[in-house]
Amino acid sequence: METDVTETFEASLRRLDVAVERTDAAGAEAVLADRVEAPVVGVPLPFDGVSLPEGVETAPTPAQLEAATTAITAVDFAVADYGSVAIRASPAGEEPTSLYADVHVAVVAASDVLPDMGAAFDRLGEAVRDGDADTVLATGPSATADMGALVTGAHGPKAVRAVVIEDR
Amino acid sequence: MSADVDADTDTDTDTDTDSREAKAARIRHLLATEGDAVERNTLTFNRGRYDAVADLEEYEALKTRAREIKEHAIATLPELIESTREAVEDNGGAVYLADDAADANRYVREVVADAGAETVVKSKSMTTEELDVNEALDADGVDVWETDLGEFVLQVADEAPSHIVAPAIHKSREGIAELFHERFDPDEDLETAADLTRFARAFLGERIREADVGMTGANFVTADSGSIALVTSEGNARKTVTATDVHVAVAGVEKIVPAVEDLRPFVELIGKSGTGQDITSYVSVLTPPVDSPSLDRGDDDPLSPETADEREFHLVLVDNGRTAMREDEHLKETLYCIRCSACANSCANFQSVGGHAFGGETYSGGIATGWEAGVHGYDAAAEFNDLCTGCTRCVNQCPVKIDIPWINAVVRDRLNRGDDPGRFAFVYDELVPDEEPAGLDLQKRLFGNYETLAKLASATAPLSNRLAGWGPARALLERVAGIDARRRLPEFRRETLRDWYADRGSRVSDADREVVLYPDVYTNYVAVERGQAAVRVLEALGVRVRMPAVPESGRAPLSQGMIATADAKADEVYAALADHLDAGRDVVVIEPSDLAMFRRDYERFLPDPAFERLADASYELFEYVYGLLEADADPDGLRAGDEAVAYHAHCQARTLGLDAYTTAVLERLGYDVVESDVECCGMAGSFGYKAEYYDLSLDVGDRLRAQFTSDGTRDRRVVASGASCGDQLDDLLAREPAHPATVIDPARPAGRADRR
Numbered sequence: 057m058e059t060d061v062t063e064t065f066e067a068s069l070r071r072l073d074v075a076v077e078r079t080d081a082a083g084a085e086a087v088l089a090d091r092v093e094a095p096v097v098g099v100p101l102p103f104d105g106v107s108l109p110e111g112v113e114t115a116p117t118p119a120q121l122e123a124a125t126t127a128i129t130a131v132d133f134a135v136a137d138y139g140s141v142a143i144r145a146s147p148a149g150e151e152p153t154s155l156y157a158d159v160h161v162a163v164v165a166a167s168d169v170l171p172d173m174g175a176a177f178d179r180l181g182e183a184v185r186d187g188d189a190d191t192v193l194a195t196g197p198s199a200t201a202d203m204g205a206l207v208t209g210a211h212g213p214k215a216v217r218a219v220v221i222e223d224r
Numbered sequence: 225m226s227a228d229v230d231a232d233t234d235t236d237t238d239t240d241t242d243s244r245e246a247k248a249a250r251i252r253h254l255l256a257t258e259g260d261a262v263e264r265n266t267l268t269f270n271r272g273r274y275d276a277v278a279d280l281e282e283y284e285a286l287k288t289r290a291r292e293i294k295e296h297a298i299a300t301l302p303e304l305i306e307s308t309r310e311a312v313e314d315n316g317g318a319v320y321l322a323d324d325a326a327d328a329n330r331y332v333r334e335v336v337a338d339a340g341a342e343t344v345v346k347s348k349s350m351t352t353e354e355l356d357v358n359e360a361l362d363a364d365g366v367d368v369w370e371t372d373l374g375e376f377v378l379q380v381a382d383e384a385p386s387h388i389v390a391p392a393i394h395k396s397r398e399g400i401a402e403l404f405h406e407r408f409d410p411d412e413d414l415e416t417a418a419d420l421t422r423f424a425r426a427f428l429g430e431r432i433r434e435a436d437v438g439m440t441g442a443n444f445v446t447a448d449s450g451s452i453a454l455v456t457s458e459g460n461a462r463k464t465v466t467a468t469d470v471h472v473a474v475a476g477v478e479k480i481v482p483a484v485e486d487l488r489p490f491v492e493l494i495g496k497s498g499t500g501q502d503i504t505s506y507v508s509v510l511t512p513p514v515d516s517p518s519l520d521r522g523d524d525d526p527l528s529p530e531t532a533d534e535r536e537f538h539l540v541l542v543d544n545g546r547t548a549m550r551e552d553e554h555l556k557e558t559l560y561c562i563r564c565s566a567c568a569n570s571c572a573n574f575q576s577v578g579g580h581a582f583g584g585e586t587y588s589g590g591i592a593t594g595w596e597a598g599v600h601g602y603d604a605a606a607e608f609n610d611l612c613t614g615c616t617r618c619v620n621q622c623p624v625k626i627d628i629p630w631i632n633a634v635v636r637d638r639l640n641r642g643d644d645p646g647r648f649a650f651v652y653d654e655l656v657p658d659e660e661p662a663g664l665d666l667q668k669r670l671f672g673n674y675e676t677l678a679k680l681a682s683a684t685a686p687l688s689n690r691l692a693g694w695g696p697a698r699a700l701l702e703r704v705a706g707i708d709a710r711r712r713l714p715e716f717r718r719e720t721l722r723d724w725y726a727d728r729g730s731r732v733s734d735a736d737r738e739v740v741l742y743p744d745v746y747t748n749y750v751a752v753e754r755g756q757a758a759v760r761v762l763e764a765l766g767v768r769v770r771m772p773a774v775p776e777s778g779r780a781p782l783s784q785g786m787i788a789t790a791d792a793k794a795d796e797v798y799a800a801l802a803d804h805l806d807a808g809r810d811v812v813v814i815e816p817s818d819l820a821m822f823r824r825d826y827e828r829f830l831p832d833p834a835f836e837r838l839a840d841a842s843y844e845l846f847e848y849v850y851g852l853l854e855a856d857a858d859p860d861g862l863r864a865g866d867e868a869v870a871y872h873a874h875c876q877a878r879t880l881g882l883d884a885y886t887t888a889v890l891e892r893l894g895y896d897v898v899e900s901d902v903e904c905c906g907m908a909g910s911f912g913y914k915a916e917y918y919d920l921s922l923d924v925g926d927r928l929r930a931q932f933t934s935d936g937t938r939d940r941r942v943v944a945s946g947a948s949c950g951d952q953l954d955d956l957l958a959r960e961p962a963h964p965a966t967v968i969d970p971a972r973p974a975g976r977a978d979r980r
């Protein structure tokens with residue numbers, strides 16, 4: 057069942073031109089290190105045994121945010137049939153961190169890949185009423201058609217990558 | 225008749241002529257300057273929508289759910305406003321319920337002043353456009369910057385939006401490049417869309433960094449949690465909220481839904497309906513003040529979790545006429561609108577001229593009539609209301625199932641009634657025995673009373689035709705009633721279809737089925753051959769036809785906004801058909817727009833049981849023929865063919881899903897059919913006859929002309945079932961269109977099929 061959902065998620069991401077890697081906790085750091093281009097900003101990852109690669113700035117200034125090529129953050133969950141990731145706007149700074157860089161690398165636990173929007177909003181509804189979970193459902197890169205043709209990287213990232221951690 | 229009255233009449237006529245000419249000139253100007261860009265973009269959105277919803281198994285279920293949520297929310301709005309207030313205040317935000325634009329702007333100015341802000345950045349919000357917030361802040365010396373790239377372009381160009389989702393849809397890349405060069409004198413040459421985007425991002429990035437206050441709209445507000453949902457693709461709303469410490473969200477009260485879970489159908493529908501994206505890049509569900517660390521501490525201060533507490537949030541809920549709309553039986557539906565723009569993108573007229581013709585002070589497109597009438601008043605809606613032809617193409621496209629053409633008809637009716645009474649009444653009372661106020665515009669009255677006109681013209685044919693074709697008479701008709709002299713007028717027949725049938729009688733005995741054939745005014749008085757063909761087609765399938773006198777369906781007056789007259793017609797039609805319905809006879813309708821009256825519009829005019837009875841017993845001719853063939857009627861009596869045809873389905877028939885029957889019947893009889901896929905032919909009843917809309921009508925028709933003159937369709941026989949579609953195709957193409965009934969008419973001589 058879980059594999060099906062992950063596969064659906066991968067297929068949706070392919071449609072969006074979003075690269076995706078599956079790995080386990082032990083291999084995650086190496087996968088991430090391979091896929092980022094400096095300068096890198098990030099927010100410490102909440103998965104046991106997974107750390108950010110070396111050289112990632114975790115307390116960036118606004119100027120560093122703007123200058124970053126890559127940003128790494130965990131996401132709360134993902135929605136398989138749309139290829140969306142749920143970026144939490146917590147005090148740790150996932151929201152601004154994921155927003156300014158050219159590429160956002162979204163790290164998600166396979167167990168948090170939900171099948172559809174129904175499941176996503178059930179989870180979101182509870183979370184929001186419990187506290188104030190500010191969440192951005194992000195699907196693919198930012199885009200605009202306002203300048204006469206479709207361009208990715210309007211105000212937000214030009215590209216998104218996803219990393220799915222399978223034993224989490 | 226006194227000289228005074230004459231003088232008055234002349235003055236009024238001249239004014240009407242002038243305003244018609246001015247309107248026609250304005251439309252021509254927009255067609256020439258903005259038409260191409262609008263067409264390209266709306267067609268792209270439209271195609272995207274059809275693709276996106278075709279993939280979606282649950283589409284209808286999601287629309288039904290969306291509609292239910294909105295109905296419920298508007299019904300319980302006062303309670304929802306209170307819950308929202310409590311929830312937002314619990315979260316540490318403030319709520320202000322503003323009565324009108326001035327009230328909302330006053331509050332916003334205070335918040336901005338208290339924050340000591342010199343710069344405010346905004347993400348796209350139609351509600352703030354409606355209030356003219358920018359002007360209010362400008363007056364205080366505050367710099368306001370739109371961060372949505374489309375809005376930014378318009379701000380720089382000092383223009384109004386022409387589309388509710390893509391405000392700068394009418395601008396070309398070259399135009400934007402020129403504008404940026406002129407205004408900003410950039411170091412590098414800006415050419416491609418990517419160059420322009422990069423430049424705007426950098427420019428606005430600085431404005432966002434400087435700003436102390438961020439303003440957003442809210443696509444939805446949830447009453448259970450006090451959250452707002454923001455739907456964007458560019459990410460500018462995310463930056464506007466995150467990079468500033470004071471967040472003001474401005475939303476119409478109608479944006480509230482009960483719970484977070486209720487967002488689901490809208491999130492799945494809004495992008496698909498609007499631009500054809502599966503989902504917009506970003507859907508932010510925020511419960512402000514948001515928890516992100518502040519970016520406002522200065523460029524060199526690292527992000528720090530503690531600063532998340534320094535944020536402030538104000539939710540401005542705007543009434544501005546909405547409570548009154550909620551209490552208005554007809555305008556209420558407007559409040560269900562989620563502003564996705566599907567109605568505008570699927571509107572053939574909008575595809576040609578965009579929102580600068582088809583819009584009011586803020587809103588544009590079909591549903592804009594409801595919005596403008598509600599928030600800015602009827603005058604604002606009057607300017608463009610007539611551009612809705614009532615073709616209904618938008619009806620199935622609206623994700624909350626709003627009957628947009630009906631709202632347009634209601635507003636038109638109210639505008640008619642507001643007119644100056646007395647004009648023309650003395651001349652035309654005989655000709656226009658309608659239920660409308662005397663001051664109604666003569667052009668509308670003539671089209672609305674088409675049946676009376678046809679009766680008179682038929683009784684005096686062929687003299688009436690010669691008179692109507694006579695140059696000076698056409699000039700007069702154009703000057704007095706605004707009927708464009710370039711459009712060929714129908715030729716009325718002395719012997720009507722009903723006369724013909726009364727003389728001929730039925731040729732079927734021992735029939736299993738008896739039907740009432742309902743000829744529209746055009747078929748009865750003008751295109752008699754199509755009615756004759758319909759009779760022979762039905763008889764060839766063993767059906768006995770009856771043709772009692774039944775009045776016009778009310779379509780003509782309804783399309784002019786003459787609702788009382790249409791309502792009275794509905795009663796007369798039902799009275800004339802009741803005995804036949806009692807006897808178990810089906811009603812077979814030739815003109816699709818009349819069937820649409822029976823199946824859709826009569827719901828508003830007849831008591832429920834009467835409406836249901838008539839709707840259930842009524843069929844479009846080819847729908848009926850299809851049913852007979854499925855029930856094993858023998859097709860051998862019909863004219864089979866191996867011909868290739870190009871079929872343009874009538875727009876109201878497509879809304880009702882009827883076009884497939886004509887195609888299926890023709891194919892079954894051996895014809896090779898290509899169906900047009902443009903939204904509309906551009907004629908839509910009386911529309912193309914009107915002098916002020918003639919050019920627009922042809923521009924819309926050009927898309928159909930292009931399709932039917934391309935490789936693969938160029939040599940096909942053109943077939944159309946709508947009377948006005950036929951007229952338009954006749955004007956657009958060198959080939960005369962045929963009615964599908966005349967194509968399969970058993971009595972058709974080899975090779976010929978009659979457009980009539």
Ligand code: SF4
Nearest residue numbers: 561562564565567622
């Ligand atoms: S009326 Fe319907 S289709 Fe038109 S903008 Fe509103 S929700 Fe969309």
